[in-house]
Amino acid sequence: MNIVIVSVGKLKEKYLKQGIAEYVKRLGAYARISEVEIADEKAPETLSEADMEIVKKKEGERILAKIPADAHVIALAIEGKMKTSEQLAEDIEKLMTYGKSKIYFVIGGSLGLHDDVLRRSNEKLSFSPMTFPHQLMRLILVEQVYRAFRIMKGEPYHK
Numbered sequence: 001m002n003i004v005i006v007s008v009g010k011l012k013e014k015y016l017k018q019g020i021a022e023y024v025k026r027l028g029a030y031a032r033i034s035e036v037e038i039a040d041e042k043a044p045e046t047l048s049e050a051d052m053e054i055v056k057k058k059e060g061e062r063i064l065a066k067i068p069a070d071a072h073v074i075a076l077a078i079e080g081k082m083k084t085s086e087q088l089a090e091d092i093e094k095l096m097t098y099g100k101s102k103i104y105f106v107i108g109g110s111l112g113l114h115d116d117v118l119r120r121s122n123e124k125l126s127f128s129p130m131t132f133p134h135q136l137m138r139l140i141l142v143e144q145v146y147r148a149f150r151i152m153k154g155e156p157y158h159k
């Protein structure tokens, strides 16, 4: 299974880099995991609605250019569907059973994901109704994907 995490913007915080690197290393025992960083557009607080749309559109085009046609795309979106960790594990296992070998998780930038990306996605996954910073979201996601593989394999994982 190839897991790709596509996210907008460069990861800056050292503590996040270390945390993500640790879970990527652990996940390596179960799947091929890679990260793709998309350049972000400047998004000052003063942007009009139309300018925000342009920012998201440009970032969205860059995201879509990285996604192959046969990928199963899971967009992270606050308004998406919430799942338990066990459900995520079950869903990844089902995708593997149905021969889907590429799962692309997509995390938006500070303004979120453009509708074109949401339309391309096969599902929208929410981690809660709260808004998380996109860089922190990467760490939370990679931990949950690792947890999913541990659950799938029936291996012990602290609750």
Ligand SMILES: C[S@@+](CC[C@H](N)C(=O)[O-])C[C@H]1O[C@@H](n2cnc3c(N)ncnc32)[C@H](O)[C@@H]1O
Pocket (backbone or CB within 6 Å): 075, 076, 077, 078, 106, 107, 108, 109, 110, 111, 112, 113, 125, 126, 127, 128, 129, 130, 131, 132, 133, 134, 137
């Ligand atoms: C700072 S948030 C963007 C906030 C933006 N106002 C919106 O509504 O999408 C950046 C990205 O992190 C991800 N994200 C943040 N909180 C999330 C949550 N609770 N569930 C799923 N994804 C989330 C989404 O991919 C989002 O595009």
